[in-house]
Amino acid sequence: MLKFAAMMTATAPAVDTPSETESVLLQIRRKGARATPARIRVLLLLRAAPAALTHHEIEQALGDRMLDRVTLYRVLDWLVVRGLAHRSTDAQRAFRFSAAAAGEHGAHTHFRCDDCGRVFCLDSAPPAAPSLPAGFSLSRIEFDLRGRCAECARG
Amino acid sequence: MLKFAAMMTATAPAVDTPSETESVLLQIRRKGARATPARIRVLLLLRAAPAALTHHEIEQALGDRMLDRVTLYRVLDWLVVRGLAHRSTDAQRAFRFSAAAAGEHGAHTHFRCDDCGRVFCLDSAPPAAPSLPAGFSLSRIEFDLRGRCAECARG
DNA sequence: GTGGCAGGTGCAACCATGTTGCATCTGGAG
DNA sequence: CTCCAGATGCAACATGGTTGCACCTGCCAC
The missing domain is CATH 3.30.1490 (Dna Ligase; domain 1)
Structure with a gap:
């Protein structure tokens, strides 16, 4: 399948414009937690992604300066628990993550x-x-x- | 959660009446394959089950005289490929299997x-x-x- | 600014679920 | 009854996710 890096550059060249970053940073702070680079980068990625991503695709997309595997899992867990992201299982029985929409879609x-x-x-x-x-x-x-x-x- | 063994006795005391067994046996033969005990037992279980079962639950339900783990996977695969069973992934990212209805439901x-x-x-x-x-x-x-x-x- | 520490990160080891390779066994056609 | 394609069992492996623990760092109080 298409590498996410390619998807990203094709569909959203500017992933972390100042405004996006700021918005994400605020979103995280409002949850009463520390706005760490890991959380910011992952949430930016999810918000820019055109589809739900697997853990592996996110790792790929982070490229060099990759996070630890476990840290990524924990960041994703945290995002899901705080309602900033959604998690679902795909047909290959792996989890896929997507950013929660601002308004939130119950269904x-x-x-x-x-x-x-x-x-x-x-x-x-x-x-x-x-x-x-x-x-x-x-x-x-x-x-x-x-x-x-x-x-x-x-x- | 409730053990399947309990579910079974509670909801379907007679899992393998002669007619059921015969029906299953025929179903398998019609696919041009050998009607082995493993296939018969698993398909009977699935047909009697009130819900889609995981590999693990099926193992439990087979109790003593348990099949090999791998054999069970292969039997289930076979049933799915031949259209006698359905496979889906649950929230715990495990596969769940259910018997295909006779008429078959596309949706x-x-x-x-x-x-x-x-x-x-x-x-x-x-x-x-x-x-x-x-x-x-x-x-x-x-x-x-x-x-x-x-x-x-x-x- | 700068110190301290709750909370975040990285590493290694682990677990659950599913798959592959290969030797052995067997249902059922002839 | 015999034979063999196809089914089974075992061991080893692969993948995706989790846990335990020592170390590091945002960020609040000062």
């Missing part, structure tokens, strides 16, 4: 490519939930479309 | 319990897909509801 429509495994967030809202068996309580809805993304279909 | 509504991780197949059909970005092709739709199952909500 979600995704497209997952069966070929490259990437996950794309679609705009359209999923439909209302059907009725559940007795005793079940609903907290979230996920609407997943599967198939091939434009890139893999072309190749 | 699917699931309920996943955030507590115990179990997956329940709901009857209601998911809604139609929204429009996709250019170049994307759709092969399957998954409608996932998250929350707590009746059992975990009660506990």
Whole structure:
């Protein structure tokens, strides 16, 4: 599959404009935590990414000056716990991370490519939930479309 | 979480009535493969299960006379490839397996319990897909509801 | 500014889940 | 009953994620 570095330069050449960095820094501080380079860089990456990324893709994208594997996991965990990022599992049973939208979307429509495994967030809202068996309580809805993304279909 | 052995006795005391066994045996033979005890036992289990099971839960349910770990993986793979079972990944990034319905459902509504991780197949059909970005092709739709199952909500 | 320390980072070892290679065994066709 | 393609079991490996612990550093108080 396409390296994320390539995706980034193709779709978002300026990842850390001052305003973006500042916004991210504030977002982190507001959670009452230290704004470390690791958190800032990772969150900037996620916000600039066109799709949910795996741990590995993030490592790639950080290039040189790579974070420790474990630190990256911990940063991602932290982001998820604080609600700044979302985590889901892909078909290859690996976690994928994406930045949480400012407003936040309780429900979600995704497209997952069966070929490259990437996950794309679609705009359209999923439909209302059907009725559940007795005793079940609903907290979230996920609407997943599967198939091939434009890139893999072309190749 | 609830052990599958308990689930089974609670909900389906007679797992392998002659007719069920025969039906399963036929299903396997029709795929042009050998009807081995491993395949028969696993498929019977899946058909009797009220929810999608992990590899581990299936091992538990087989109790004594347990299959080799690898054999179980291979049996499950085989069932999936032949279309007799479905495979999905749960929130704990493990695979879950369920018997394919006789008629087969191309699209699917699931309920996943955030507590115990179990997956329940709901009857209601998911809604139609929204429009996709250019170049994307759709092969399957998954409608996932998250929350707590009746059992975990009660506990 | 600068000191101190809660909180963040890096390293090494570990765990869970799934896969591969290969020798041995067996269902079922003939 | 015999035979062998196909199924099984074992051991080793791969991948993705987690834990424990010593060391480092933002950032607040001063």
